[in-house]
Amino acid sequence: MNKLKSASDLEELRKQILSRRDPKKPCITVCSGTACRATGCEKVSAAFQGELKKQKLMNKVDFRTTGCPGFCERGPIVVIQPEGIFYQEVEAKDVGEIVSETILNKRVIDRLLYTDPQTGQKVVLEKEVPFYKKQKRILLDSNSLIDPGKIEDYLAIGGYSALSKVLFEMKPEQVIDVIKQSGLRGRGGAGFPTGIKWETCRRTKGDTKYVICNADEGDPGAFANRGLLEGNPQSVLEGMLIGAYAIGSSEGFIYVRQEYPLAVENVALAIEQAEEYGLLGKNILGSGFDFKITIHRGAGAFVSGESSALMSAIEGKVGEPRPKYVHTSVKGIWDRPSCLNNVETWATVPPIITKGADWFNSMGTERSKGTKIFSLVGKVNNTGLVEVPMGMTLREIITDIGGGIPNGKKFKAVQTGGPSGGCIPEKFLDLPVDFDELAKAGSIMGSGGMIVMDEDTCMVDTAKYFTNFLADESCGKCIPCREGLRQMLKILNAVTAGKATQDDIKRLEELSEVVRDASLCALGQTAPNPVLSTLRHFRDEYEAHIKGSCPAKVCKELVTYYIDPEKCQACGLCLKNCPVGAISGKKEVVHVIDPEKCIKCDACFEVCPDKFNAVAKISGEAVPPAVPQGTRVKKRR
Amino acid sequence: MEKSKSKYVGVRITDQQASVLSRLQKDSKLSKTEILLQGLDFLDEFYSLGLDKQPLSEELSALENEALHHAAELKRVRRREEAIREMVQELRNVDEIVDKYQCDKSAVIQILLDIQAENHWLPRHALMWVSERLDIPMSQILHLATFYKAFSLKPRGKHLVTVCLGTACHVRGGPRILDHAERVLGIKAGETTEDLKFTLESVNCLGCCALGPVIVVDGNYHGKMSPSNVGKILSSCT
Numbered sequence: 001m002n003k004l005k006s007a008s009d010l011e012e013l014r015k016q017i018l019s020r021r022d023p024k025k026p027c028i029t030v031c032s033g034t035a036c037r038a039t040g041c042e043k044v045s046a047a048f049q050g051e052l053k054k055q056k057l058m059n060k061v062d063f064r065t066t067g068c069p070g071f072c073e074r075g076p077i078v079v080i081q082p083e084g085i086f087y088q089e090v091e092a093k094d095v096g097e098i099v100s101e102t103i104l105n106k107r108v109i110d111r112l113l114y115t116d117p118q119t120g121q122k123v124v125l126e127k128e129v130p131f132y133k134k135q136k137r138i139l140l141d142s143n144s145l146i147d148p149g150k151i152e153d154y155l156a157i158g159g160y161s162a163l164s165k166v167l168f169e170m171k172p173e174q175v176i177d178v179i180k181q182s183g184l185r186g187r188g189g190a191g192f193p194t195g196i197k198w199e200t201c202r203r204t205k206g207d208t209k210y211v212i213c214n215a216d217e218g219d220p221g222a223f224a225n226r227g228l229l230e231g232n233p234q235s236v237l238e239g240m241l242i243g244a245y246a247i248g249s250s251e252g253f254i255y256v257r258q259e260y261p262l263a264v265e266n267v268a269l270a271i272e273q274a275e276e277y278g279l280l281g282k283n284i285l286g287s288g289f290d291f292k293i294t295i296h297r298g299a300g301a302f303v304s305g306e307s308s309a310l311m312s313a314i315e316g317k318v319g320e321p322r323p324k325y326v327h328t329s330v331k332g333i334w335d336r337p338s339c340l341n342n343v344e345t346w347a348t349v350p351p352i353i354t355k356g357a358d359w360f361n362s363m364g365t366e367r368s369k370g371t372k373i374f375s376l377v378g379k380v381n382n383t384g385l386v387e388v389p390m391g392m393t394l395r396e397i398i399t400d401i402g403g404g405i406p407n408g409k410k411f412k413a414v415q416t417g418g419p420s421g422g423c424i425p426e427k428f429l430d431l432p433v434d435f436d437e438l439a440k441a442g443s444i445m446g447s448g449g450m451i452v453m454d455e456d457t458c459m460v461d462t463a464k465y466f467t468n469f470l471a472d473e474s475c476g477k478c479i480p481c482r483e484g485l486r487q488m489l490k491i492l493n494a495v496t497a498g499k500a501t502q503d504d505i506k507r508l509e510e511l512s513e514v515v516r517d518a519s520l521c522a523l524g525q526t527a528p529n530p531v532l533s534t535l536r537h538f539r540d541e542y543e544a545h546i547k548g549s550c551p552a553k554v555c556k557e558l559v560t561y562y563i564d565p566e567k568c569q570a571c572g573l574c575l576k577n578c579p580v581g582a583i584s585g586k587k588e589v590v591h592v593i594d595p596e597k598c599i600k601c602d603a604c605f606e607v608c609p610d611k612f613n614a615v616a617k618i619s620g621e622a623v624p625p626a627v628p629q630g631t632r633v634k635k636r637r
Numbered sequence: 638m639e640k641s642k643s644k645y646v647g648v649r650i651t652d653q654q655a656s657v658l659s660r661l662q663k664d665s666k667l668s669k670t671e672i673l674l675q676g677l678d679f680l681d682e683f684y685s686l687g688l689d690k691q692p693l694s695e696e697l698s699a700l701e702n703e704a705l706h707h708a709a710e711l712k713r714v715r716r717r718e719e720a721i722r723e724m725v726q727e728l729r730n731v732d733e734i735v736d737k738y739q740c741d742k743s744a745v746i747q748i749l750l751d752i753q754a755e756n757h758w759l760p761r762h763a764l765m766w767v768s769e770r771l772d773i774p775m776s777q778i779l780h781l782a783t784f785y786k787a788f789s790l791k792p793r794g795k796h797l798v799t800v801c802l803g804t805a806c807h808v809r810g811g812p813r814i815l816d817h818a819e820r821v822l823g824i825k826a827g828e829t830t831e832d833l834k835f836t837l838e839s840v841n842c843l844g845c846c847a848l849g850p851v852i853v854v855d856g857n858y859h860g861k862m863s864p865s866n867v868g869k870i871l872s873s874c875t
Binding site (some may be wrong): 034035037038039072073075217218219220221222223226258259260261296297299300301302313314315316317318319320375377378379383384415418449451453457462465466469473475577579601602603606 | 742743746750780781784785786787804805806807808809810813816817820841842843844845846847848849851856858859860863864865
């Protein structure tokens with residue numbers, strides 16, 4: 001492979017790639033992101049390749065495994081181009097039919113189509129699926145067009161034209177100006193203006209400067225960065241190259257967590273291919289600009305996603321944060337100026353350069369521009385990655401795109417911003433989502449996790465979950481965070497066990513304030529957010545726990561399992577599934593749970609058939625007395 | 638003893654002895670007297686060698702015991718040699734990994750990750766060797782190895798079972814999945830079964846939130862789990 005030596009070389013290569021492609025030729029694309037792999041996309045891909053070979057269609061039909069298009073709930077997802085026919089939950093056994101019916105006979109297979117739950121109608125085309133329809137997919141759309149393992153696919157959709165424009169037509173200062181004008185704010189959490197960060201880094205004196213991509217997406221419930229890095233790693237590299245040119249850096253790092261093995265693999269391959277084409281390395285495109293990227297795998301520590309901790313980890317030290325009296329853009333890795341942005345921020349840079357700052361800042365709200373990817377998960381019908389313009393309301397995202405709450409349950413809250421964020425109740429559902437509005441509601445944007453909770457989620461348990469997570473992940477360097485969180489967790493444990501008093505709640509609030517004000521880094525400073533936001537919006541649930549009941553019936557200590565003798569049909573299902581033998585009864589004898597033996601594992605509740613619905617969870621009320629032995633006989637209806 | 642019926646060379650013998658004698662006589666074509674004389678010769682030799690005496694057989698059994706002891710010792714030495722050879726091989730692998738990163742001190746976390754991936758845990762001798770090669774104090778290496786969740790200082794089981802407890806999995810019942818896996822395997826999260834078959838771990842988020850609750854068994858992701866199919870997946874591991 002020849003290295004590209006000029007901008008015209010790049011355009012020549014692009015022309016060559018495009019000339020070999022026929023836009024009318026059918027192309028089968030299969031999502032092969034981590035989530036679809038979990039549902040068996042690799043078998044589907046293998047079946048397609050086998051089938052195309054068998055039917056001797058290798059030359060007539062293209063086949064491509066792509067990155068994650070976002071609709072993980074319905075994976076494995078197959079899209080037939082150029083029409084854009086959308087098949088969901090495809091299995092290997094469907095492959096033969098897809099090839100012979102859809103590819104050869106141009107007939108749509110009804111069974112594999114998506115049914116719109118609201119209208120009950122089948123949807124044929126990908127773009128018509130309600131989940132996609134309301135989105136504005138600047139970044140995610142490319143995911144379904146390219147094979148992340150082929151740089152040629154990225155070049156075919158215009159990849160690296162932004163880099164070429166920057167290198168040959170713009171001065172570094174101009175690049176920074178465009179980013180500043182675009183209003184792009186960091187997608188990693190705090191929303192710091194990207195242009196200003198770059199400018200600080202450029203202005204700081206120093207021979208060696210670093211560019212870093214933060215792919216340590218530690219927030220549980222967020223996977224937007226994984227989707228981008230796995231699906232379109234080249235766009236992240238291009239963004240980093242542009243940033244490096246703007247601040248005057250020649251070395252970069254990608255810090256990616258090792259819990260994302262596929263992302264590590266795809267990025268490593270992308271770097272290798274970019275180097276082969278001379279898009280990374282020395283004298284890129286003959287411009288005299290050098291840049292190299294090293295991958296650094298994170299070894300599993302939430303706090304290492306914090307900028308100063310991350311840089312210390314890259315130096316090979318323990319990833320603990322330091323006080324940031326001096327910004328990392330001035331003193332970062334080895335005390336040299338270091339510009340750190342998150343995956344999504346870097347991936348947003350090339351489109352801004354190509355289409356201009358005005359195009360970007362025409363989307364979004366007053367102070368938050370462009371689009372943002374959210375991981376919509378939890379108790380919602382259509383889970384997956386959604387990309388929407390800033391300012392869309394929570395209701396639109398959850399109801400229109402997410403398809404509402406499953407099983408007709410009632411919405412309770414949406415948790416955004418990971419462990420540093422908060423829970424937003426129903427009354428704020430019409431809040432336009434942007435950096436500032438979320439902060440007003442007591443939460444943050446974070447890295448885009450959006451976890452929907454329904455009436456069966458206990459908010460105190462949620463607060464306890466996050467506090468437990470943070471107490472576990474606290475590095476222990478500063479006392480307010482290390483000890484404060486431990487004490488908060490103790491109180492929360494008492495609350496969920498029904499052993500707390502009003503005074504404990506007061507103490508919890510005081511502790512929260514101390515941890516927030518006195519901690520060293522953002523982990524501790526934001527750690528009380530889940531507690532404070534649930535106390536603010538769901539105080540009644542805390543009160544209920546103190547009185548001995550868990551309204552959502554989640555907290556084990558406050559729940560008793562009970563079989564309603566009127567409803568029990570003595571079918572033996574719960575009896576068979578009880579792992580500790582706490583249920584007595586037999587055929588035609590109503591089953592009874594022995595509360596002494598019961599470990600509250602929920603197995604009986606789950607297996608009891610919906611039509612009987614005999615197992616009940618009771619909280620805060622007296623459990624009805626057991627039925628006397630003699631009257632337990634039940635004739636099957 | 639049975640009463641003897643016949644007499645040969647002045648000795649009374651039993652019927653059974655008489656029949657043995659006549660068979661020997663038939664086979665060897667020797668007279669009965671000659672046979673008895675030869676018998677006396679053997680006895681003579683037996684006594685002259687001292688075979689009848691206790692000390693010699695004790696000496697023999699002592700010798701035998703010593704030989705057995707030496708054999709066991711030899712086995713032990715061979716085993717030790719094998720273990721040392723294995724350790725040297727392990728250290729060579731560590732060497733290879735360290736060389737891959739050009740002995741770069743800042744790559745120490747990457748090096749430990751590679752060793753962890755190869756062995757599924759971090760043996761102490763490997764850590765000491767990394768410390769030696771990179772010239773980083775052992776205390777710092779242990780600081781890293783205990784700080785990060787990816788590292789294990791104890792051997793892990795053949796099958797690694799990871800239960801995701803991220804927020805999305807939590808609200809969809811992840812903790813119940815973990816409870817169930819703990820019950821099935823009889824160990825707590827972070828522990829390994831005694832037969833070194835399973836290691837059970839929990840993880841904060843795998844980024845498969847849309848499919849929660851998720852478990853990963855030996856790198857294979859399983860989504861939308863319920864306690865009953867956890868049991869099935871675990872029992873399919875051999």
